[in-house]
Every structure is written in structure tokens, then in C-alpha cells.
Amino acid sequence: MAGRIGSWLAALVLALSGAAALAETAPDWQAxxxxxxxxxxxxxxxxxxxxxxxxxxxxxxxxxxxxxxxxxxxxxxxxxxxxxxxxxxxxxxxxxxxxxxxxxxxxxxxxxxxxxxxxxxxxxxxxxxxxxxx
The missing domain is CATH 3.40.30.10 (Glutaredoxin)
Known part of the structure; x- marks a missing residue:
């Protein structure tokens, strides 16, 4: 169970960091x-x-x-x-x-x-x- 929670948490952190990276590189016209x-x-x-x-x-x-x-x-x-x-x-x-x-x-x-x-x-x-x- 702890392994699945750790994997889920790692996936969540990765997804959130990917979303943050996307937001930082959004085209200027979207500002x-x-x-x-x-x-x-x-x-x-x-x-x-x-x-x-x-x-x-x-x-x-x-x-x-x-x-x-x-x-x-x-x-x-x-x-x-x-x-x-x-x-x-x-x-x-x-x-x-x-x-x-x-x-x-x-x-x-x-x-x-x-x-x-x-x-x-x-x-x-x-x-x-x-x-x-x-």
C-alpha cells in the first residue's frame, strides 16, 4: 500500500511540475x-x-x-x-x-x-x- 501511495504521489508531483513548466512556456499572446x-x-x-x-x-x-x-x-x-x-x-x-x-x-x-x-x-x-x- 505504501508503495502505491508513493508511486501515486510521485506521479502527482511529476504532473504538477509538467503543468508548471507548460504555464511558464505558454505563448505570450495567452497572457x-x-x-x-x-x-x-x-x-x-x-x-x-x-x-x-x-x-x-x-x-x-x-x-x-x-x-x-x-x-x-x-x-x-x-x-x-x-x-x-x-x-x-x-x-x-x-x-x-x-x-x-x-x-x-x-x-x-x-x-x-x-x-x-x-x-x-x-x-x-x-x-x-x-x-x-x-
Missing amino acids: APVRLMMVDQQGCVYCAAWDAEIGPGFGRSAEGRTAPLLRVDIDGPWPDGIVLDRSPSMTPTFILLKRGVELGRVEGYVGDTYFYPVLAEMMREAGVPVRQDR
């Missing part, structure tokens, strides 16, 4: 249920404009708190488990994801005047309520 994936590439002038105009405050915005940014180079590597309607062909492309599944996208950078209204509309159409808490 939040809704993410905004920005597909960019080195040398993209529109990506640089977004970085300068929107990037510094995005995480503090209502949209950024609702859908934290996940940046991916157009050439990869791509996060495991992402399900897209089609491969991005231009940068920047902003893809709204819920649990890794595409809900909507904006191709190109519309400028600092229109970025947030376009993003808010995409979120509204996808049924993603924008967090208003601070």
Missing part, C-alpha cells in the same frame, strides 16, 4: 485573452511613425489596457496557436486577437488622428468592450 498584434518589420517608416506617435502611450490607453500589444515581425517567428484569416502582406498590420483567434484587422497605419477611432471601431464591431478603468 491576456484579448491582444492587439502589430505585425511590423525593420525599416518600415509607418511602423516607426506608429512607434513615435502612438507607441509611448498605447499601454496606458483604454484600448491598450483592453488589448495589450503583441509585436511580431512579418517574417516571424509567429506565436504558436495563432489563427489568422490570412497572412499579413504589409506592415504595419494590426490584428485584434481573442485567445489567439483573429477578430479583425487594420492594414497600414492611418496616422495619429485616426488610429484610436479606427481601433475602437474594430473592437466594437468584434464585440470587445473597451476597458474604461484606470
Whole structure:
């Protein structure tokens, strides 16, 4: 009996340690249920404009708190488990994801005047309520 309890306990510890290891290596997109994936590439002038105009405050915005940014180079590597309607062909492309599944996208950078209204509309159409808490 003691041998079976010891074996059972060892199996439980092994299973729990495996689950912990899996949690530590979970793809970054799983850190939040809704993410905004920005597909960019080195040398993209529109990506640089977004970085300068929107990037510094995005995480503090209502949209950024609702859908934290996940940046991916157009050439990869791509996060495991992402399900897209089609491969991005231009940068920047902003893809709204819920649990890794595409809900909507904006191709190109519309400028600092229109970025947030376009993003808010995409979120509204996808049924993603924008967090208003601070």
C-alpha cells in the first residue's frame, strides 16, 4: 500500500511540475485573452511613425489596457496557436486577437488622428468592450 501511495504521489508531483513548466512556456499572446498584434518589420517608416506617435502611450490607453500589444515581425517567428484569416502582406498590420483567434484587422497605419477611432471601431464591431478603468 505504501508503495502505491508513493508511486501515486510521485506521479502527482511529476504532473504538477509538467503543468508548471507548460504555464511558464505558454505563448505570450495567452497572457491576456484579448491582444492587439502589430505585425511590423525593420525599416518600415509607418511602423516607426506608429512607434513615435502612438507607441509611448498605447499601454496606458483604454484600448491598450483592453488589448495589450503583441509585436511580431512579418517574417516571424509567429506565436504558436495563432489563427489568422490570412497572412499579413504589409506592415504595419494590426490584428485584434481573442485567445489567439483573429477578430479583425487594420492594414497600414492611418496616422495619429485616426488610429484610436479606427481601433475602437474594430473592437466594437468584434464585440470587445473597451476597458474604461484606470
